[in-house]
Amino acid sequence: ETGVTQSPTHLIKTRGQQVTLRCSSQSGHNTVSWYQQALGQGPQFIFQYYREEENGRGNFPPRFSGLQFPNYSSELNVNALELDDSALYLCASSSTENTEAFFGQGTRLTVV
Amino acid sequence: GQQVMQIPQYQHVQEGEDFTTYCNSSTTLSNIQWYKQRPGGHPVFLIQLVKSGEVKKQKRLTFQFGEAKKNSSLHITATQTTDVGTYFCYFADKLIFGTGTRLQVFP
Numbered sequence: 001e002t003g004v005t006q007s008p009t010h011l012i013k014t015r016g017q018q019v020t021l022r023c024s025s026q027s028g029h030n031t032v033s034w035y036q037q038a039l040g041q042g043p044q045f046i047f048q049y050y051r052e053e054e055n056g057r058g059n060f061p062p063r064f065s066g067l068q069f070p071n072y073s074s075e076l077n078v079n080a081l082e083l084d085d086s087a088l089y090l091c092a093s094s095s096t097e098n099t100e101a102f103f104g105q106g107t108r109l110t111v112v
Numbered sequence: 113g114q115q116v117m118q119i120p121q122y123q124h125v126q127e128g129e130d131f132t133t134y135c136n137s138s139t140t141l142s143n144i145q146w147y148k149q150r151p152g153g154h155p156v157f158l159i160q161l162v163k164s165g166e167v168k169k170q171k172r173l174t175f176q177f178g179e180a181k182k183n184s185s186l187h188i189t190a191t192q193t194t195d196v197g198t199y200f201c202y203f204a205d206k207l208i209f210g211t212g213t214r215l216q217v218f219p
Contacts, residue, residue: 042211048207103154
């Protein structure tokens with residue numbers, strides 16, 4: 001167990017809807033990163049938060065947004081869902097940006 | 113999105129055979145990490161390499177960082193069925209995962 005928990009584990013949404021995914025980081029970790037992993041692909045970096053501030057962003061449109069809270073837990077919000085948003089969404093926490101990342105189990109999002 | 117090519121993409125081996133995956137960058141890296149993802153699971157950290165030419169071993173796994181800090185390899189000696197999964201390299205300073213090498217081990 002990594003101590004990183006994500007909720008929900010599975011989710012089915014309709015195209016055009018909005019979704020919020022949640023992540024509780026490991027105790028003592030102030031950095032949270034979010035990734036999208038399509039089937040058979042490597043994880044794609046969405047964005048990273050460090051002490052409640054966005055600290056880097058991948059090549060994802062603005063409808064992907066996030067938050068980090070004072071307790072370092074985090075949310076990923078996706079608006080106007082598209083079919084291609086169907087993927088496993090992974091959250092990873094670390095003590096700084098460049099150290100070992102501990103991944104949660106992921107949220108499997110299906111957009112129909 | 114940007115990804116780094118790992119080779120091979122797939123590798124099927126007989127239990128007891130060796131396995132190697134390679135990861136290459138076009139630019140110099142400050143460090144490289146390796147992760148393993150079992151089928152249906154999430155990536156799990158294996159190792160971080162920082163120094164030029166660094167070699168680290170974990171039981172049957174040997175990790176190497178190139179002298180120019182642009183490439184890395186993971187070698188597994190005498191594979192076991194428990195080694196099944198996808199192995200990813202990760203460039204932490206660029207926040208990029210490799211495309212992964214999926215290893216299948218036949219008993």
